[in-house]
Amino acid sequence: MAEVSETRKEMTTTKGKSENWKKMKTDTVPIAAMNEDLLHNILLRLPAKSFAFASCVNRSWSSVCNRILSRPKMISAFSRNPDQLRAGEEVLDKVLSEPIRPHFVIANITCGNMEETLTLVMITERVGSRVPIIVSVVTGILGKEACNDKAAEVKQHSTSDDELFIVPNFAILLTIGYLPGMKVDVIPVIQAKGESESDIGDKFVMDIRNYVSMVSGHAAAPACLILFGEDTHATEPVLHKLDYAMPAETVIVGDQIGEFLHKRGNESRNVQLPKDDCRVLAGLIFARDRLRPAQAERIQFDTAISRGMSSVDLRYKAANVNVSRPRCPSTLLTAKRRGEAEVLDGEQILDDIDNILENHIWENDPYLGVIKRRKYSIGLEEKPKIMSSLVFHQVNGSDDQDLLVDGAGIKTGDQFQVYLPDLKVAEASLKAVTSQHRNLKSKANKPEIVGGFAFVGNSRGDLFFGRPDADSSPFLENFPELRFGGIFCDSEIGRSLFVEEGEEKKEVSIRRFLHVYSSVYLIVSYTS
Structure with missing residues (x-):
């Protein structure tokens, strides 16, 4: 009886294994026969390590994985x-x-x-x-x-x-x-x-x-x-x-x-x-x-640039210029009002600005916007050409002789204006950038937005705008699912041009490459 019982037990076990194997086969058929669209959607959601293992399952899976990896x-x-x-x-x-x-x-x-x-x-x-x-x-x-x-x-x-x-x-x-x-x-x-x-x-x-x-x-x-x-x-x-x-x-x-x-x-x-x-x-x-x-x-x-500065209607020419501390430079300068012969010292320049700002100059974080007309060439391969650039230098103070500003590269004869942070300019410029990003989505070729990155002036942010995530808003309003990034900078880089009417009443193209109180946005897109 014990032998019969044991034999029946083995037969039951064998039968159970056979039924389990049949069940496994029927369960795996849909996976093997799965259409590529469904497989694509499943593999797409795997983390990178699991995805790497999945790409080794068979040629079909490897082909789908390669297509997924080819997307930007x-x-x-x-x-x-x-x-x-x-x-x-x-x-x-x-x-x-x-x-x-x-x-x-x-x-x-x-x-x-x-x-x-x-x-x-x-x-x-x-x-x-x-x-x-x-x-x-x-x-x-x-x-x-x-x-x-x-x-x-x-x-x-x-x-x-x-x-x-x-x-x-x-x-x-x-x-x-x-x-x-x-x-x-x-x-x-x-x-x-x-x-x-x-x-x-x-x-x-x-x-x-x-x-x-x-x-x-x-x-x-x-x-x-x-x-x-x-x-x-x-x-x-x-x-x-x-x-x-x-x-x-x-x-x-x-x-x-x-x-x-x-x-x-x-x-x-x-x-x-x-x-x-x-x-x-x-x-x-x-x-x-x-x-x-x-x-x-x-x-x-x-790219798109949201600016945050406006100019004070005072124009000067640098008169005497000296650079101190070569490794971490500052510039000492005097200047003339444009069209006048009198040389103004640092205190007189600040008094000009303070009179316009009603004694609130240091609350406004002033900068000099210096137009630098310089000759450039690459090695000896070509004749030097002139390029005009607007560069910002923060005002740090003055004495009875000179105005003190950050940085170097200012020369005698350079023209400059005083620039101040301007919330209205920044808000209007942010709206323009948001609109520019929105227009990307409406292009005829329907580009896919792949990524975004922002270089934001360090003085912007919630304290400047009085609300959180203002500098992120062009991304958040247009591409809410985008995993964008960004950093706050002391001087943001972004290419742009503006046109100024010169002394000869001619329009002059001037480059803005280095910015302050601005946000520079990079958008990467892909056309299928």
């Missing part, structure tokens, strides 16, 4: 976790929560160790060791939080009413992008001891041209440059030379003043500089790949 993406997320390592992991998890094949990485931190951040991004197998990376320290960030996808800003705050003690809130913003048809790499500007700004500017332009020529073709220009500068007097002249050398169709945006580290795509780690060399600039270069021309032309870069 630019994803940003930030974390304000005070633990730098945990914050880095949070933003990595967020930007890699869906499939992407990284072309470039930008990491912005409000404080902390750049080396640790660079190492965190580099060592992870999820990003790849050959991806070009820029890490920078900024005065604040904006975008969507990794933990809840809500828009927010993180900026430095003061611990006293007189703002003498600034306490940075730690936050990290990570931006990863894949733009098919584009080649992307970092090109740095390194200044050796004794090397002139003109020499390093020439070299930077030629390095960019050589890279673009290699990947795009002989006469091509880069589609976009995203720049990060070091807080050094060498940055401004190099940027103006770059603005002169690059064609109008090249989009240029960035942060002029800060700290940064970089890693090029062919480097496995951050390269240490020789002792006397210093970083001046690093640029992410976006060049169209000549081997994939169809997709390359589908990626487009657009």
